[in-house]
Amino acid sequence: MPADDTLDRVRAFRWSGDALELLDQRALPGRVRWLRCEDAPAVARGIRDMVVRGAPAIGIAAAFAVVLAARRHGNDAGSIAADLALLREARPTAVNLGWALDRMRGVLATGAGAQRLLAEAEAIAAEDLAANRRMAKLGADALQPGVRVLTICNTGSLATAGLGTALGVIREAHRRGWLEAVYACETRPANQGARLTLWELSRDGIPASLIVDSAAAALMASGRVDWVITGADRITANGDVINKIGTYALALAAHVHGVRTMVVAPSSSLDPDTATGSQVVIEERPPGEIQAGLERAWNPVFDCTPVALVDCIVTERGCLVEPARTGLAGLSRGAAN
Amino acid sequence: MPADDTLDRVRAFRWSGDALELLDQRALPGRVRWLRCEDAPAVARGIRDMVVRGAPAIGIAAAFAVVLAARRHGNDAGSIAADLALLREARPTAVNLGWALDRMRGVLATGAGAQRLLAEAEAIAAEDLAANRRMAKLGADALQPGVRVLTICNTGSLATAGLGTALGVIREAHRRGWLEAVYACETRPANQGARLTLWELSRDGIPASLIVDSAAAALMASGRVDWVITGADRITANGDVINKIGTYALALAAHVHGVRTMVVAPSSSLDPDTATGSQVVIEERPPGEIQAGLERAWNPVFDCTPVALVDCIVTERGCLVEPARTGLAGLSRGAAN
Numbered sequence: 107m108p109a110d111d112t113l114d115r116v117r118a119f120r121w122s123g124d125a126l127e128l129l130d131q132r133a134l135p136g137r138v139r140w141l142r143c144e145d146a147p148a149v150a151r152g153i154r155d156m157v158v159r160g161a162p163a164i165g166i167a168a169a170f171a172v173v174l175a176a177r178r179h180g181n182d183a184g185s186i187a188a189d190l191a192l193l194r195e196a197r198p199t200a201v202n203l204g205w206a207l208d209r210m211r212g213v214l215a216t217g218a219g220a221q222r223l224l225a226e227a228e229a230i231a232a233e234d235l236a237a238n239r240r241m242a243k244l245g246a247d248a249l250q251p252g253v254r255v256l257t258i259c260n261t262g263s264l265a266t267a268g269l270g271t272a273l274g275v276i277r278e279a280h281r282r283g284w285l286e287a288v289y290a291c292e293t294r295p296a297n298q299g300a301r302l303t304l305w306e307l308s309r310d311g312i313p314a315s316l317i318v319d320s321a322a323a324a325l326m327a328s329g330r331v332d333w334v335i336t337g338a339d340r341i342t343a344n345g346d347v348i349n350k351i352g353t354y355a356l357a358l359a360a361h362v363h364g365v366r367t368m369v370v371a372p373s374s375s376l377d378p379d380t381a382t383g384s385q386v387v388i389e390e391r392p393p394g395e396i397q398a399g400l401e402r403a404w405n406p407v408f409d410c411t412p413v414a415l416v417d418c419i420v421t422e423r424g425c426l427v428e429p430a431r432t433g434l435a436g437l438s439r440g441a442a443n
Numbered sequence: 444m445p446a447d448d449t450l451d452r453v454r455a456f457r458w459s460g461d462a463l464e465l466l467d468q469r470a471l472p473g474r475v476r477w478l479r480c481e482d483a484p485a486v487a488r489g490i491r492d493m494v495v496r497g498a499p500a501i502g503i504a505a506a507f508a509v510v511l512a513a514r515r516h517g518n519d520a521g522s523i524a525a526d527l528a529l530l531r532e533a534r535p536t537a538v539n540l541g542w543a544l545d546r547m548r549g550v551l552a553t554g555a556g557a558q559r560l561l562a563e564a565e566a567i568a569a570e571d572l573a574a575n576r577r578m579a580k581l582g583a584d585a586l587q588p589g590v591r592v593l594t595i596c597n598t599g600s601l602a603t604a605g606l607g608t609a610l611g612v613i614r615e616a617h618r619r620g621w622l623e624a625v626y627a628c629e630t631r632p633a634n635q636g637a638r639l640t641l642w643e644l645s646r647d648g649i650p651a652s653l654i655v656d657s658a659a660a661a662l663m664a665s666g667r668v669d670w671v672i673t674g675a676d677r678i679t680a681n682g683d684v685i686n687k688i689g690t691y692a693l694a695l696a697a698h699v700h701g702v703r704t705m706v707v708a709p710s711s712s713l714d715p716d717t718a719t720g721s722q723v724v725i726e727e728r729p730p731g732e733i734q735a736g737l738e739r740a741w742n743p744v745f746d747c748t749p750v751a752l753v754d755c756i757v758t759e760r761g762c763l764v765e766p767a768r769t770g771l772a773g774l775s776r777g778a779a780n
Contacts, residue, residue: 289741292733294629294655300734316733316740318631319657320689324746327691352657354664355692362695396629396653397637403653404626409661 114270114277115309116263118163119170121228124177126170128158131264131298135305146175146189153196153203156296160265161339161375162234165202168193169227172210176220186214199348199389199408200339201377206230234267237372237422238274245275245335245370245420246282248427253279254287254332256322259350260302261337261370271337271370273303275420280312288314289331291322293350295396295405319352323359334360338371345413345429346383351406357415366417373421376437383410451607451614452646453600455500456507458565461514463507465495468601468635472642483512483526490533490540493633497602498676498712499571502539505530506564509547513557523551536685536726536745537676538714543567571604574709574759575611582612582672582707582757583619585764590616591624591669593659596687597639598674598707608674608707610640612757617649625651626668628659630687632733632742656689660696671697675708682750682766683720688743694752703754710758713774720747 120127122142126149130139141157143149149171151157153164175189194207213226249255255276262270262277269277279285288307293299300316307314317325325331334356340348347353347369357367380386388410393403413430420426423437457464459479463486467476478494480486486508488494490501512526531544550563592613596602599610606614616622625644630636637653644651654662662668671693677685684690684706694704717723725747730740750767757763760774 291657292631294631294657300737304737313739316730316737318688318733318742319655320628320631320692321741321743321746323692323695324688324743325741327746330741351655351661355657355660355696358660358696358699359692393653396655400637400641400653402650404658404662404667405655406658406661409658410664 114263114268116306117268118158118160118264118266119167121170126167126174128152128167129264130157131159131302132156134301143171144174145178146171147192149174150192150196153193159298160260161200161202161337162266162271162372163264164197164200165206165374166227166231166234166267168196168203169206169210169230172207172214173220173223173227176214176223197389198387200375202374205374231267234372234374235269238266238269238271240422241271241370241372241420242269242274242278244425245368246278246284248368248418248425249275249279249284249333251284252286253284254330255279255285256289256291256325256331256334256356257303258291258299258336258352258356259293260298260306262303262306264302264306265337271372272335272368273306275335275368275370277310277312285312287330288312289317289325290314291319291352291356292316293352294319295407298350322356326359326363326365331365334365334367336367336369338369338375339408340377340386341369341371341375341419341434342380342383342386343378343434344382345416345419345434347411347413347416348383348386348388348408349411351409354409354411357411361415367415368418368420369416370420373423373437376421376434378438383412386410451600451605453643454605455495455497455601455603456504458507463504463511465489465504466601467494468496468639469493471638480508481511482515483508484529486511487529487533490530496635497597498537498539498674499603499608499709500601501534501537502543502711503564503568503571503604505533505540506543506547506567509544509551510557510560510564513551513560534726535724537712539711542711568604571709571711572606575603575606575608577759578608578707578709578757579606579611579615581762582705583615583621585705585755585757585762586616586621586670588621589623590621591667592616592622593626593628593662593668593671593693594640595628595636595673595689595693596630597635597643599640599643601639601643602674608709609672609705610643612672612705612707614647614649622649624667625649626654626662627651628656628689628693629653630689631656632744635687659693663696663700663702668702671702671704673704673706675706675712676745677714677723678706678708678712678756678771679717679720679723680715680771681719682753682756682771684748684750684753685720685723685725685745686748688746691746691748694748698752704752705755705757706753707757710760710774713758713771715775720749723747
């Protein structure tokens with residue numbers, strides 16, 4: 107999975123032939139350190155501990171982990187199933203993880219060997235990159251020259267197979283010469299905006315300004331933002347968006363200030379089996395991840411943005427304007443084929 | 444200024460007889476370190492570098508600094524004026540600083556000596572503590588048993604002469620047995636909520652839960668908050684509230700979720716000479732205060748909450764309900780006298 111674009115120089119993982127190597131995103135931007143995972147439990151740990159994060163990226167990492175499981179366990183279906191269960195439980199909120207594992211399980215069910223499984227994992231990654239390229243174009247087409255964007259978390263190459271979702275749209279706007287300003291929310295508690303998004307964008311020569319998360323509403327009130335552009339960890343059947351904690355507050359403030367909100371996510375993040383966002387289990391992580399030694403906290407790492415606050419949803423199947431009015435039928439597989 | 448209440452054990456400064464000692468709030472909660480200031484420039488540095496912060500506390504610290512200036516410079520009016528200017532420019536946004544300096548200048552103008560100036564500084568501190576006691580009662584009277592509160596920044600004894608503004612109301616609700624839950628926003632970039640508010644409340648035995656700032660809207664959406672209670676660095680003539688960055692986002696989210704917003708500040712934070720919040724200079728601090736080495740950021744440390752989002756303003760002169768409807772006349776000195 108080499109970077110093939112000067113506006114996309116970073117990768118979150120690489121397949122070494124006998125192991126999956128994960129770029130340790132906890133150490134960025136201070137240190138570029140690769141973590142070698144030789145079996146599925148190691149990948150599951152990497153997902154749980156946020157060595158790799160981002161809904162598409164954890165799906166792809168899990169797919170490669172199934173290859174490792176098949177190689178290690180051969181015909182021992184029980185051990186492979188145990189590895190699959192371990193992977194599935196590594197993070198609860200993003201739907202891409204289960205989606206990728208279901209797809210790999212389908213190949214496993216045909217009795218295919220590790221070579222065929224590897225081809226499937228590579229296809230999942232390649233399709234994700236292709237989807238991101240398509241979304242970058244579709245999303246940018248909705249913008250205007252001189253656009254000023256606010257984004258949250260990291261939705262770039264580090265969160266996907268490459269290019270990114272929301273960050274792919276931002277890169278494409280920059281490539282077209284349209285991007286007047288990009289603001290990145292720090293994105294507490296893990297600081298993915300401050301640590302990862304600024305690092306990715308600086309490597310591509312795109313200057314971004316950091317804000318603390320709580321300054322977003324004031325930034326919009328000052329008239330400095332045209333679009334909030336975010337990724338999604340899951341989009342439910344009605345169009346509600348589950349994404350990084352803080353996304354809801356951004357969409358709320360955007361709505362009040364006449365700023366538009368665009369959600370960019372591959373169709374693997376769609377969850378047609380869940381009616382609304384209120385039914386999604388929101389992962390809560392330990393207080394210590396906000397601050398060392400902290401005892402009492404409420405630390406959900408995602409929130410739900412009601413579809414009514416979303417101006418458009420972009421997947422590789424199309425750009426859906428006013429999804430609350432139109433519904434998500436336009437993004438269903440049937441509609442795209 | 445000894446603590447005289449088991450629910451108020453902390454002090455931000457102490458007068459040693461020949462110097463003002465500031466509790467270094469940058470080092471809390473890890474280290475309790477006192478910084479000895481023997482002249483006014485040292486106090487000004489302490490204010491600028493946020494050794495001491497909180498609108499009332501910086502006003503009081505500046506008042507004691509005038510005593511130091513008078514002692515050092517005697518009848519040298521020019522040097523005293525230079526110290527006053529230095530103090531006035533130490534932080535631009537809170538109005539208490541200028542208010543306290545004007546009051547001290549009034550005493551200076553009578554030709555009074557250091558002893559009389561010291562009495563005035565001590566009176567300013569004592570009046571602030573008395574105002575906080577009065578506001579704690581008035582604010583708590585507006586609450587109900589079982590109340591669940593969200594607060595931002597530190598508005599406690601560390602930010603005032605003692606007890607605090609918003610935190611005084613929260614302490615009083617706790618004393619009455621009414622406080623079911625208190626959530627503290629981390630309050631980036633300087634983490635006053637995470638570092639100072641949790642520390643103050645834990646010393647008083649009041650358990651508080653921390654949230655990252657961007658989780659506030661989701662917390663309200665989940666139905667866990669009845670009141671947002673904040674302090675203010677300045678309240679303009681029309682009732683707009685200038686306070687810690689993030690306050691506006693809280694008030695916005697509260698408004699949408701049917702959560703009420705209470706602003707608690709002494710009358711020394713009122714600024715009748717400024718018509719609306721849009722005319723206030725909002726202090727922007729260096730990018731490096733968000734993250735070491737950061738080059739590009741937008742780092743305002745206050746924002747403006749329009750009066751329309753405020754359900755009540757509490758000063759020592761009274762509790763004003765729906766200030767957007769009633770105006771601030773009910774809090775004018777004439778109305779109270």
